[in-house]
Amino acid sequence: MRKAMKWMGTLFIGCGCGLLIWLYAGNAKADNEQQEVIEAFKSIQVTEPLNETAESTSDAHAGNQDVSEVEGILSIPQIDLKAPVLKGADAQTLNRSLGAIEQMDPIGEVGGSYAIAGHQARVFGKFFNRLHEVEVGQELSFETLEKNLTFEVFNIKIVRPHEVDVLKARDGIAMLSLVTCYPAYSNDYRLVVQAKKIEE
Structure with missing residues (x-):
């Protein structure tokens, strides 16, 4: 019985740690995606007016993010x-x-x-x-x-x-x-x- 309880406790701790890692990684990914869009948008502002040169410059500096x-x-x-x-x-x-x-x-x-x-x-x-x-x-x-x-x-x-x-x-x-x-x-x-x- 004690062995089973110990195993269950270890399992719950492992699941909790896994959930925290998943949440942290997910938040970091979402933040990065938002920041990429913001940076792409900023690079277009810098290269106004928007033309072929501006578009290519934007892509080069912003990871090909579509900001249209x-x-x-x-x-x-x-x-x-x-x-x-x-x-x-x-x-x-x-x-x-x-x-x-x-x-x-x-x-x-x-x-x-x-x-x-x-x-x-x-x-x-x-x-x-x-x-x-x-x-x-x-x-x-x-x-x-x-x-x-x-x-x-x-x-x-x-x-x-x-x-x-x-x-x-x-x-x-x-x-x-x-x-x-x-x-x-x-x-x-x-x-x-x-x-x-x-x-x-």
């Missing part, structure tokens, strides 16, 4: 987030990174509304898992090929999934909304953090 689907880089220093925003917010895209919700206005357009969706709870990668820590008055940035936009958070709401009116444009401001499921590991509500563009 990247709309920009979202940075929120308060929650240690810097991640590429891909076009579209389907399940496949959101498993890879943040995604720009389709059929919205261009980012930074006064009187327009642009929205980014992201998972909150993930095994690998960070995405929006700390979005609930963002507070009104904090600043975030969105970097495109052409410019770097700064936004200030002015509204934080928790809504039902069908309450999409929260994303409607508002007169006089360029609005950016960040949307994720809420609470963690639940699909019952949406946490919506809204910010308006400010002039630097």
